[in-house]
Amino acid sequence: MSTETDARPGSPIVPTQLGLDDKFRFRCHKGIACFNKCCENIDILLTPYDIVRLKNRFGLTSREFIDRYTVDCQMDGQGMPGLKLRTGEGSTACVNLTPEGCSVYADRPAACRYYALGLVSMRKKDSPADEDSYFVVKEDHCLGHLEPQVQTIREYRREQGVDEYDEVNREWRQIVLKKRSGGPTIGRPSERSFELFFLASYDVDGFREFVASPAFGEVFDLDPALKQELMRDELKLLQFGFRLLKQVLFGEITIPLKPDAAQKRFAHYQERRAQSQAGVAAQLADAQDKIYESLGD
Numbered sequence: 664m665s666t667e668t669d670a671r672p673g674s675p676i677v678p679t680q681l682g683l684d685d686k687f688r689f690r691c692h693k694g695i696a697c698f699n700k701c702c703e704n705i706d707i708l709l710t711p712y713d714i715v716r717l718k719n720r721f722g723l724t725s726r727e728f729i730d731r732y733t734v735d736c737q738m739d740g741q742g743m744p745g746l747k748l749r750t751g752e753g754s755t756a757c758v759n760l761t762p763e764g765c766s767v768y769a770d771r772p773a774a775c776r777y778y779a780l781g782l783v784s785m786r787k788k789d790s791p792a793d794e795d796s797y798f799v800v801k802e803d804h805c806l807g808h809l810e811p812q813v814q815t816i817r818e819y820r821r822e823q824g825v826d827e828y829d830e831v832n833r834e835w836r837q838i839v840l841k842k843r844s845g846g847p848t849i850g851r852p853s854e855r856s857f858e859l860f861f862l863a864s865y866d867v868d869g870f871r872e873f874v875a876s877p878a879f880g881e882v883f884d885l886d887p888a889l890k891q892e893l894m895r896d897e898l899k900l901l902q903f904g905f906r907l908l909k910q911v912l913f914g915e916i917t918i919p920l921k922p923d924a925a926q927k928r929f930a931h932y933q934e935r936r937a938q939s940q941a942g943v944a945a946q947l948a949d950a951q952d953k954i955y956e957s958l959g960d
């Protein structure tokens with residue numbers, strides 16, 4: 664099972680573009696001879712909501728989940744950070760696969776829910792919205808394509824519960840897509856921007872601390888009621904993180920800045936320069952760097 668969506672020669676992707684009301688033949692069920700074959704060789708890119716669901720299932724912080732259950736990857740040629748689901752030690756099988764099946768089935772990632780479909784999102788030039796299309800992925804080991812059941816893509820999505828995942832991840836997918844397709848016109852983000860991308864996308868508990876920090880409050884003018892809501896609702900916090908990323912990466916300003924943020928930024932840099940000359944790197948100053956760099960030059 665993979666999140667690969669490139670229909671190259673030899674690829675298992677059937678190169679027929681499907682819409683929500685198109686039908687395809689497929690059924691996966693416990694009694695099938697290939698049961699869980701698709702989990703024995705995985706390449707699964709995780710989305711922000713996948714991580715929230717799984718870390719809560721395990722009762723871990725997002726950082727603990729990332730350390731135990733994921734491996735780093737790059738999502739584009741510029742080094743945009745991604746996370747893939749970890750495989751077992753010395754194995755290609757998913758770390759959540761047991762002899763009885765998937766041990767996290769109710770909280771399995773979006774890629775597992777989509778399989779045996781691939782999703783491709785594209786934004787046409789001058790179009791305000793992304794267009795999703797679907798492809799059937801036919802791997803030799805998967806016998807589900809031989810089953811007689813036929814359904815529409817819409818029905819399959821509903822049955823697999825992907826709507827909820829797509830809803831939460833929608834803005835994040837737009838950010839990734841825009842960054843990938845923007846190329847040199849948008850330019851390579853700084854390392855700090857990538858750190859912020861990682862924090863807001865994957866480490867929701869770390870991001871909460873960041874938003875609560877005095878350094879954040881020095882720069883952004885958050886309504887106290889909104890801040891309280893963000894502290895207790897991690898899905899709202901995720902959406903806020905995506906807004907912040909759009910502001911940092913694409914200059915789409917939706918989070919108001921404190922009026923004196925620019926002067927503070929200048930003073931901060933002067934202080935940092937003095938600190939670095941003295942060989943001191945305070946953790947708080949690092950957090951402040953992230954915020955100030957988000958303001959651009």
Ligand code: SF4
Nearest residue numbers: 691697699701805807
């Ligand atoms: S039918 Fe396909 S998706 Fe279902 S268990 Fe078999 S290999 Fe996996």
Ligand code: SF4
Nearest residue numbers: 702757759760765775
């Ligand atoms: S999370 Fe579950 S469904 Fe997804 S690859 Fe792992 S074992 Fe399979």
